[in-house]
Amino acid sequence: MTGSISFSPLSIDFSKIPSWLLRELRSDHAGECGAVYIYRGIISGSSCEDVRSLANRHLEVEREHFNSLTKILPDREQSHLLPLWRLAGFLTGYLPALFGPDAVYFTVRSVERFVEKHYRQQINRLSEFSDMSPTELHIKSLLEDCLRDEIDHGTDALNHLRHPPGSLLRFWGWIVGKGSGIAVACARLI
Secondary structure (H helix, E strand, O other), rough: OOOOOOOHHHHOOOOOOOOHHHHHOOOOHHHHHHHHHHHHHHHHHOHHHHHHHHHHHHHHHHHHHHHHHHHHHHHHHHOOOHHHHHHHHHHHHHHOOOOOOOHHHHHHHHHHHHHHHHHHHHHHHHHHOOOOHHHHHHHHHHHHHHHHHHHHHHHHHHHHHHOOOOOHHHHHHHHHHHHHHHHHHHHOOO
């Protein structure tokens, strides 16, 4: 992560955090859990050294994101569907790995484009408030750090693509985006 932000669970008074932000943090935590498993799936399914190298680099950053969010989000506020997000993430990485490097790179790009929009919406909404608490400022800073990393991951994957995606791969990218949207909606609630 580009900027380390350290939180202890006791330093955040969640009764003062707006409910919408708590729901978003729950979805962010679930999403970063899924991201860790996407890269684990890629590593499990691919024998290509370039793909595995990219996946290992991205995996370390996603672990940092997940750990940072785990530190600030109490267990009771985390998604109860984490086992599902692990499985969905693993399959989202593993399946394209069976079809080759371009399928992996396009999948990563598709996921990261969704995540970029998701984080931007949260940051923009937080930016609308002129009277943010120190906790909200720290959360915003964490989200901005995560956003920068996710943009880097998407760009990295895009730069590795060797061929423009065909219609089947574009359809897969659409499925990945829609699935990500459904996952966020569920994680906000459960």
